[in-house]
Amino acid sequence: MDGYTGTLYIDPEPELLKEYEIRHQADTEEREELLRLRNQKDVTADGKEIRLLANIGNLDDLNTVLYYGAAGIGLFRSEFQYLGRENYPRENELFRAYKKVAEDMEGRPAVIRTVDLGADRQADYMAIPDEVNPMMGNRGIRLCLDRKKMFKAQLRAIYRASAYGNISLMYPMITSEEELDEIEELIREVKKGLDEKNIPYKDIRTGIMIETPAAVMISEDLGKRVDFLSLGTNDLTQYTLAMDRQNLLLKHKYNDHHPALVKMIRMVTEAGHRSGCNVYICGELAADSNLTEEFIQMGVDGLSVVPACVLPVRKAIRAAYADEKNRPEESGEDK
Ligand code: PEP
Ligand code: MG
Secondary structure (H helix, E strand, O other): OEOOOOEOOOOOOHHHHHHHHHHHHHHHHHHHHHHOOOOOOOEOOOOOEOEEEEEEOOHHHHHHHHHOOOOOEEEEEHHHHOOOOOOOOOHHHHHHHHHHHHHHOOOOEEEEEOOOOEOOEOOHHHOOOOOOOHHHOOOOHHHHHHOHHHHHHHHHHHHHHHOOOEEEEEEOOOOOHHHHHHHHHHHHHHHHHHHHOOOOOOOOOEEEEEOOHHHHHOHHHHHOOOOEEEEOHHHHHHHHHOOOOOOHHHOOOOOOOOHHHHHHHHHHHHHHHHOOOEEEEOOHHHHOOOOHHHHHHHOOOEEEEOHHHHHHHHHHHHHOOOOHHHOOOOOOOOO
16 A cells, blocks of 8 residues: 555555565655654754744644654644534633643643634534635634633633643634734633632733734734734635635645745734744645745744644754855865
8 A cells, every 4th residue: 555645556566566665665764864853953054943833633632742842832723622512612621621731731832722613613502604605704713702702711711721831822813903902801801800719820922823814914013912923824825815725626726835825924924023023834834844944034933833744844944044145155066
């Protein structure tokens, strides 16, 4: 079975077997070389430190974050506690999960993305009315601000868990500062409630996912209100190209390397820095090691990728030059 292509060979010829043995050997060597990077720093060839984090979607993934030596979690997709069940999770259940994240990370940063439900992430109990265009519909922060009881339970759980480690909070699908006004009001209420009961929490860092063109265009203003921005290139691609990221008919037209995207990443990085924010990428594009050097040269401060891509991206970071001027001149063949 060729696991890369999904091809099953029944009774393969000896030449084919030989070819696969050679490829298997090469894969093993490459993997061993990567595993040697597990404890290495994420620093470019000219000495710039880059924050390399991992994306996870459930508690089982916590071990792989540590195994591959990521600096922490750059995107914890919190939807898993809401899907495939009969009713909303209770605050205590959420709290226990976030506390585990905080504790297992042992001081490493863990960015919890508040729940991004709606569109393709729904369960019956949520009773989300049918929408003609769900991807453009009531999802992400919009749904949370519509269902404040649900959202407050999550915010409380995150703030309670913050006492146990290095947690940050990140909001998905932001399009306006008015949404931030509403979120900040809710956070004030949550903190007041915790204070009244003497429940400990930290004043945690907050961040915004930049995954709509609107957020790109106002990223400098958004950045003034939080500590970091994180580019969600998966949604940003679909909303910029106006192409559904799951529509198979568009598979060959969907281009997440579109020059518009690359330009937006540069714009957001510069705008974020002007407003004093660190800027990360947490969409799938962050794992494309062919772009690592370009991202670093744009000034992106960190990349968050699926755990299995941590080491390949680390390799690319260590080979990259943050400043072209520092790249040694290529020696000629005759020298
Ligand atoms: C994104 O949109 O790039 C992202 C990281 O969020 P998700 O893939 O969970 O929508
Ligand atoms: Mg997204």
